Amino acid sequence: MGQGKLRRPEVFGLLVRSFVLRFVLSALFICGAEVSAWAQALSTTLPSVVLLDAGTGSILFEKNGAQAQTPASTIKVLTADVVFAALAAGELTLDHEFVISEHAWRSGGAPSGGSTMFANLNSHVRVDDLLRGLIIHSANDAAIALAEGLDGSEDTFALRMNKQAASLGLNAIHATNPWGRDDPQQKVSAHDMALLAYHLISTYPDYYHYFSEKEFTWNKIRQLNRNPLLLMDVGADGLFTGAINNETGFGLVGSAVQNDQRLILVVYGAKSAKERADEARKIFLWGFHSFDSRTLFADGETIGELSLYGGARSTVAVRAAGAVKILLQKGSQERVQGHILYRGPLRAPIREGDQLAHLQLTRGESIILDVPLYAQTSVDQGSLPSRALDAALEWGTGLFYAHVLKR
Numbered sequence: 001m002g003q004g005k006l007r008r009p010e011v012f013g014l015l016v017r018s019f020v021l022r023f024v025l026s027a028l029f030i031c032g033a034e035v036s037a038w039a040q041a042l043s044t045t046l047p048s049v050v051l052l053d054a055g056t057g058s059i060l061f062e063k064n065g066a067q068a069q070t071p072a073s074t075i076k077v078l079t080a081d082v083v084f085a086a087l088a089a090g091e092l093t094l095d096h097e098f099v100i101s102e103h104a105w106r107s108g109g110a111p112s113g114g115s116t117m118f119a120n121l122n123s124h125v126r127v128d129d130l131l132r133g134l135i136i137h138s139a140n141d142a143a144i145a146l147a148e149g150l151d152g153s154e155d156t157f158a159l160r161m162n163k164q165a166a167s168l169g170l171n172a173i174h175a176t177n178p179w180g181r182d183d184p185q186q187k188v189s190a191h192d193m194a195l196l197a198y199h200l201i202s203t204y205p206d207y208y209h210y211f212s213e214k215e216f217t218w219n220k221i222r223q224l225n226r227n228p229l230l231l232m233d234v235g236a237d238g239l240f241t242g243a244i245n246n247e248t249g250f251g252l253v254g255s256a257v258q259n260d261q262r263l264i265l266v267v268y269g270a271k272s273a274k275e276r277a278d279e280a281r282k283i284f285l286w287g288f289h290s291f292d293s294r295t296l297f298a299d300g301e302t303i304g305e306l307s308l309y310g311g312a313r314s315t316v317a318v319r320a321a322g323a324v325k326i327l328l329q330k331g332s333q334e335r336v337q338g339h340i341l342y343r344g345p346l347r348a349p350i351r352e353g354d355q356l357a358h359l360q361l362t363r364g365e366s367i368i369l370d371v372p373l374y375a376q377t378s379v380d381q382g383s384l385p386s387r388a389l390d391a392a393l394e395w396g397t398g399l400f401y402a403h404v405l406k407r
Helices: 008-029 072-088 102-108 127-137 140-151 154-167 190-203 208-212 273-289 384-406
Strands: 048-053 059-063 097-099 124-126 215-218 221-224 236-243 250-258 261-270 291-297 304-309 315-319 324-329 336-341 355-363 366-375
Touching: 048 190, 048 273, 059 190, 059 273, 059 366, 072 127, 072 140, 072 154, 072 190, 072 236, 072 250, 097 127, 097 140, 102 140, 124 127, 127 140, 127 208, 127 215, 127 221, 140 154, 190 236, 190 250, 190 261, 208 236, 236 273, 250 273, 261 273, 304 355, 315 355, 324 366
Parallel strands: none
Antiparallel strands: 048 059, 048 261, 097 124, 215 221, 236 250, 250 261, 291 324, 304 315, 315 366, 336 355, 355 366
């Protein structure tokens, strides 16, 4: 939601909310004298990194997170998400069988020399097994077979992938194929891939178990999970790695859990598989050891009051769907700023539970938390004289700011 599209009277209201919230947040930076050795500024050789805390939605670390990247096989996170959505909608079942076409066999199977589950040409394979091939061994033939089985072709399936990404607000993701074939038009960002992974994990817990399975045997061939994090001491349980060549670099979309805390990490541009694995481990351990959780607003607590025109009251209180929490780095004196963003002017009637705004927290240039805000109570239309007065005030205020902006 862009601030540039707000009408000028509402921008004034936005700045007031920002000042009050920043004052509240500044009080949270009072820390003890002892600071863990982990609580230092993170330094990494990786060109693009996003570390997301799934419990709070906070971005703990970001480096070039919005930059366009070549996803390689990490695009299969979106492929899996689309298939899970189809399963959840009843469009198919795990027992459905899809045919391994000549295209799937030749482009993604044994003749291709790439990552494959070695499915036989013209064989019928259950969706359950195709998902294991796709997720555990990053099999290209499985990805193509799932795409063709659902939509008839890779191109049509790519349209579904892009529709799914757009519905989630992930506008930096553009897919042209489901398996990561090199294509200059297939692009993602680390930031949007982190949000996609969060969506997949939280929306489809019944299917996420595939990502933690360490091996898969098909056609009597034992295939190991390609995710190196599963063999490390970070509590990893998914998702995908990806690499096309040294020029595009090595990427990873990973998730790990320690002490009931889940972190999601996305990296792109590593120079080697070793650098990718070593840096990912370091970042995960830093994330798990360097932060304290703070509650900014309790469940049901009023977060702000928004100006309202034509109502029985002149303002409407807003709240989040639950408690609003944030992770703050131990010992940090960094300033976190808060803004309540909304398109105005708001007009009555308002119903309790209507989504009216967003609470957005920023650290420097990075947005670290974005939470929808909802009307705390209903506000009916005011009397005819009060509505007329509000309309006159809105018109006059608009003229005033229009004059100011022209000066």
